[in-house]
Amino acid sequence: MSKYVNLGNSQTNGNLATAGGLLGGASGVMNELSIVKFHNAAPVGSFAVNYNGSLRYWSESFNGGTRANISSSFVQTAKGSSNSLKLASKLGSHASLVGSYVGYYGAVDNLINGDYYGAAREGVANRYGIYLASSKGNLVGIGWTIGWNILGPMTTNSELYNRIFFGKYSAIYQDLERKNGWYESKIFKD
Amino acid sequence: MVGMKVKFLKINIMKIYKYIYYYSFLQSSRKNAVPEIAVYSLLSFTQTSNLITLLNIVLIITKIDIYYDLRIIALVAPIVFYAVNYYYFGKRGNGAIIMKDQSYSLGKYSFLLEVFGYASFLLVVLTYYLYKEF
Numbered sequence: 551m552s553k554y555v556n557l558g559n560s561q562t563n564g565n566l567a568t569a570g571g572l573l574g575g576a577s578g579v580m581n582e583l584s585i586v587k588f589h590n591a592a593p594v595g596s597f598a599v600n601y602n603g604s605l606r607y608w609s610e611s612f613n614g615g616t617r618a619n620i621s622s623s624f625v626q627t628a629k630g631s632s633n634s635l636k637l638a639s640k641l642g643s644h645a646s647l648v649g650s651y652v653g654y655y656g657a658v659d660n661l662i663n664g665d666y667y668g669a670a671r672e673g674v675a676n677r678y679g680i681y682l683a684s685s686k687g688n689l690v691g692i693g694w695t696i697g698w699n700i701l702g703p704m705t706t707n708s709e710l711y712n713r714i715f716f717g718k719y720s721a722i723y724q725d726l727e728r729k730n731g732w733y734e735s736k737i738f739k740d
Numbered sequence: 741m742v743g744m745k746v747k748f749l750k751i752n753i754m755k756i757y758k759y760i761y762y763y764s765f766l767q768s769s770r771k772n773a774v775p776e777i778a779v780y781s782l783l784s785f786t787q788t789s790n791l792i793t794l795l796n797i798v799l800i801i802t803k804i805d806i807y808y809d810l811r812i813i814a815l816v817a818p819i820v821f822y823a824v825n826y827y828y829f830g831k832r833g834n835g836a837i838i839m840k841d842q843s844y845s846l847g848k849y850s851f852l853l854e855v856f857g858y859a860s861f862l863l864v865v866l867t868y869y870l871y872k873e874f
Contacts, residue, residue: 636773640774640777643777644777646778646781647822654785655815657861658813658864661865661868662809666868666869669865673789673861673862674862676785677857680778680781680782681854681857684764684768684772684778684779684782685770686771688778
């Protein structure tokens with residue numbers, strides 16, 4: 551989204567991306583929590599479920615001959631947990647996908663408005679978010695999306711940031727000053 | 741001759757997508773319980789970017805000056821490509837065949853797939869810039 555140059559309808563897209571990011575964040579946290587819960591519930595040494603949800607304990611218990619030691623109800627619980635783990639991961643991945651979809655649209659929106667640098671920046675950041683969601687888990691990817699969509703613009707639109715990096719008499723500072731009414735600001739009273 | 745060239749290009753691009761599928765599926769399955777979704781989304785955004793790049797190149801070469809709304813492509817194409825990828829790799833089982841085939845592993849050259857992923861969107865920006873500004 552265009553955070554630096556406000557061009558018409560880009561505000562709507564910013565809000566959409568924020569909503570997508572927050573939704574994704576919530577699902578991602580749920581996903582991670584269910585993993586932690588399941589690993590704590592599994593007794594050490596008897597069986598284990600792989601991080602990606604595959605049932606490793608099943609084959610091990612057959613090969614090791616320890617099948618009798620595991621009660622069938624426990625196996626059922628484990629299977630149920632594994633399924634809910636998959637469901638949570640599915641939710642997280644889809645939330646991440648929605649965030650990327652909106653982010654991609656925002657990047658193209660910049661392109662339409664003639665902000666080529668902004669489009670390239672958004673596109674690369676969006677691609678990096680998908681990469682993180684795929685390689686480091688949905689939580690990290692969504693964290694990046696939230697950071698990029700919310701914390702980034704908050705910082706770069708702040709008075710302090712623009713004052714330090716561009717100076718009081720720069721065009722960008724004065725433009726933001728007019729938009730945000732920093733005349734009344736108490737931070738830098740000369 | 742032209743037909744041959746198109747066929748040649750098509751085969752190579754499909755192969756790149758298969759390499760990306762293999763690489764990112766392995767990467768994703770380490771962390772995600774359902775690794776396919778991240779891979780499909782990665783593929784569909786890359787394919788959308790490639791489609792827009794091709795369209796821009798065609799428009800630049802033919803010098804057709806039309807106003808087309810990129811945003812509509814950005815809204816529709818990822819969904820269509822997601823469905824196509826889901827059908828091709830998931831439903832038809834081509835994904836499982838690719839994952840069994842070790843020859844899709846690029847080893848230390850896997851970073852080239854990352855480069856391709858980032859470059860595909862940068863190419864969209866570059867070609868759109870060339871189309872609009874010149």
